[in-house]
Amino acid sequence: MTIKFFNDPERLWKLFTLMLDGAGVTLSIFFLTLVFSVPLGMLVAQGRMSRRRLVRAPLSFYIYIMRSTPLMLQIMFIYFLLPQVLPFRVDRFWAVIFAFVIAEIFRSGIQSIPAGQYEAAKVLGYTGGQTFLRIILPQVVKRVLLPVANEVITLIKDTALASTVAVVDLMTVAKKQVSSSSSIEPYVVAIVLYLVLNGAAEQLCKLAERKMSYYR
Numbered sequence: 001m002t003i004k005f006f007n008d009p010e011r012l013w014k015l016f017t018l019m020l021d022g023a024g025v026t027l028s029i030f031f032l033t034l035v036f037s038v039p040l041g042m043l044v045a046q047g048r049m050s051r052r053r054l055v056r057a058p059l060s061f062y063i064y065i066m067r068s069t070p071l072m073l074q075i076m077f078i079y080f081l082l083p084q085v086l087p088f089r090v091d092r093f094w095a096v097i098f099a100f101v102i103a104e105i106f107r108s109g110i111q112s113i114p115a116g117q118y119e120a121a122k123v124l125g126y127t128g129g130q131t132f133l134r135i136i137l138p139q140v141v142k143r144v145l146l147p148v149a150n151e152v153i154t155l156i157k158d159t160a161l162a163s164t165v166a167v168v169d170l171m172t173v174a175k176k177q178v179s180s181s182s183s184i185e186p187y188v189v190a191i192v193l194y195l196v197l198n199g200a201a202e203q204l205c206k207l208a209e210r211k212m213s214y215y216r
Contacts (some may be wrong), residue, residue, distance in 0.1 A: 005185040015177060015186060022173030022178050023193050029093075029159045029169065030197075033100040040101060075099040080164045096162045100155070156197050170194070 047059045066074070079095035082107045090098070121131040160171035170190055177186035 004183045005189075014188060018173050018177065019170060019186070019189050020169060021192060022170035023197065025093075025162075025167060025169040026156070026171075026197070029096060029100065029162055029167075030156055032097050035153060036097070036101040047200050071099065071158060072164055075148065075164055092165045092167050093162075093166060096167050100158070153198050153201060157194065180214060185210045 005015050044059055044063065047055050050056050075096055078090060078099050079092055082095075083089040126134070159169055162169045163172040163175060166172065170193060174186045174190040178184055
């Protein structure tokens, strides 16, 4: 290992600022994916539980494809192959976001709510929408917090795959710095930053779980 940064505070600071810029892109990918994937996951979950086969079957096939192919391949397919059939090229950043927005994590949570709660809500005069928003959804959120926490941590790590299409995220910056300096020290800094990001995400998930602890 060639020491080029850790014994030079000025160079180390410049490296750290570059890595922070990359970490900002990583966080953008992370938050945008959560914003879009959570409601999409709920819609897909509702569709998969539909009694109509024409709705349920295509969604089940979609989930099968997404779960059976590597995320890296999905990113490359969206960025490189879709422009062959579309009249425009998908921006590399949004290609990554689109590829990441494939999570479907609410199905088991929704199905685990006892049917009696739906019936009780109906007796009390709640509409279907009121029942879902006021009774079912809070319990679903509580029940899927652990799976969500696991997905969040995995998602932060998976954002490194954005580098496959040259999105300048944390991992891309680290690779460029390693290549230009012939030192693996940028990877060490990247590891530290990923640990910080994952640690913060884990603590936020625990905080949310405590806030929802009144749903038993």
